[in-house]
Amino acid sequence: MRHIQLPKLPSFAEWNSKFRTKGALLAPRGTLANVNLAEKALKQLNIQRPQDVTAIELYPGLGAWTAGMANAGFKHIFTLENNPKYAKWMGDRAKESNGVIELLKKDGYDWETYLELKKPEYLGKFADNDWSRVHPNLLFTGTLPKSSKGEQLLAQFATCINNRMAMHSIGRIQMAFWMPEQLYQKFTAPPGSTARCKMSIIMEACADVESIYVAEPDDMFPHTPYHLVNAIPFEQKKITAQWDVFEYVLKHLFVMQRQPLSKMIKTLAPGAEILLGRLSFDPSVEVGYMSVEQLDEVAVKFDQWPLRPKVLFEFDF
Template identity: 35%
Template structure:
């Protein structure tokens, strides 16, 4: 429904999706941007989840979701909150006081997040926040290594499905690969083939040890900069990181003559670490997701 903000409006699909998710008994589900609430309804009536916390920033949808609260027997809580703000996922921790911290080595048995992605760059912002929290073990992931699920419309699904070497390969996919294992749980309609996907359901399980070993902010900056020319050779793009940055080529172990679109998450991690150590790296990297500190200038 809608060209930008999308919302599932098929109860049959919602029930099927919930079955695929295999929600453990007594779990808490954080549902982000549930929209009109078809999946919320299915979660309430087709699982034994202890609690569902719906984060919705659109008051129109909040009003529609509120009708489900009466039939939820206290299991559904709706928070009218901006899901794109950085402090949101720390703020909601107060609503998760019943959740016990679980060892990072094991997937958290009682905490799951489910994100409905819009057809805009805001969907990438949502994923970016959750992955950043996962890498830093903050927000929802301060309780442990919790499973995430993405309900992605066509554009976002194509980006997540893109493989190394494909022109559709996107910054979002590389970030996911660096932090988690990604599983395609279901493509709708069932017999759809790229590019005829309407939407897809992905399961994302954070890695115990991420493929990224350096700064998340530097990692993002490097990907965003190099991916501006996917067909260019890596060696040709190093100088776009900063004047003279091509000098770090001698410290890199992978093939610098391959196209940028062929780079792996491990390649980006290595480049990010070397770039971070480069003495002429800018002292502040302007990132589209993180506003610069007021006392520092933008580059």
Template identity: 25%
Template sequence: MMRSSPLFRSLSPLISTDLWPTVYKGSRARGQIRVSVMSVDTANLAAAAMKFKDHPTRSVLEIFPGPGQWTRSMYLAGAKKIVTVENSDAYQSSLKKLEEESKGVIKNYNLSPLADPFEDLLGPKFNAIPDLKMQEWDNIQSEVVLVGTIPNSTLGEKCLHEFLAASIEKMGIFQYGRVEMYMFLYKDAAKRLLAPPGTPARNRISVLAEAAADMTQIMRPGAMHFHLPYDYELLRIVPHKVPKLSVSMEVLDFCLRSLFTNKSNPLNK
């Protein structure tokens, strides 16, 4: 079956944003402050930043999609396939509706994004993107992009840490190549990720991020565009062709614990 052109795609809107605080009360469940893109305009701008018209064969792996506002916008923008990973009961009904209306272009898996689900998703167990092929690391992977709205919690930051580490070791989704990421992060988490040497915000994940990837700030639309109303920022994260540090993560973690006796030096000094 031919893939539908973005010009002819349509999906019903999600429920009115006025109802989100009532319907999605579970956003703070289990210590995770779950934040989702609520504004249609912000979702559309984030989808447009991914330039699906220039990448007509590109699929999406989306973690923590919430009700699916950004998911819907990526579908309308022309993503070939969108695989969402969401295990919160609060969002299953909304994602199921998107799945049905998209005729399978959108497919949700009720799995924990924190449990490294990609081996099962992309392997023979689920074969979620059946035509995905491994590509050389020299170029950005053209067939898949990883996106997400990371919880404002220590678990969310741990998830991001694991993606950066996996990109250095070419594990998980990064076995398929140099997969770029678009991540909405709470402003303080983004600040730590981007913190230069010698600044108070710099920490272990700042150094890991510098070692692993180039990062670009795409937008910071304001708290009113999200539910819950936290000030989130969209970053584009592209793994380096050659990581600035080439050691095992066990060694790197040990070094990072020691490194912060002196925060003032750049990574390559």
């Protein structure tokens, strides 16, 4: 089996100096800093036939996770890095990989990136609309930033699974992302948790989510615990309401999670309390404790109501 040998990774102090953007006050974007840990985590991920799998990796940083995948025998790795200093580092690693690692100087945050990835020279040939199985040849992975950008990106991925957009327009693709502790808590928050939010609700509705490995602070730059979270999209999503209606209901109800639905339903529209008698569950439940199925039922009943607002969202152009 081939072995990608990374050069000696910089110390924390060297990394903080070498990869910091000139004039920046904050430390460089977070990155996995231990190849041995990456290889252990990959074993827990239990990828079947890695020699047939192409990975799409966001924000590789120092490339420890990239090297781990290459050493596990992955067929090909498209690694997306638009930070100039990290991109220079990863470009050198790509040259040493005998074609296994391919650097794309793109940002996984930009919608255009996913349109580009669907071209035949990248992922176009892998398109598979059969959602009865998990795509056998693709893995969507990476290390999410600790900033608000990381949370926004993950929330977009959740929506994309539900609506089969971006990466998930190609097929039912397994995701495995390293994410900081705070983002992990939001991503997996169950009913009743104070961290419960739109993102955790949508993920509960469309994927089986599990933390399979935890990196200790010393294994990450900067030093902070990160979870490797595996997400397998369901064949059938739990949300049956129209997407814009479901979004509208979430936006209004979750303004005050600790209030009962019987009170908050009035925020949907004047007279919306008439829907309470049409629900199959007790409307005294606090909004934050509602299951996906209950939220979906509210959205469906709201959509069926003849007096609901016809325009749910107003946009400024």
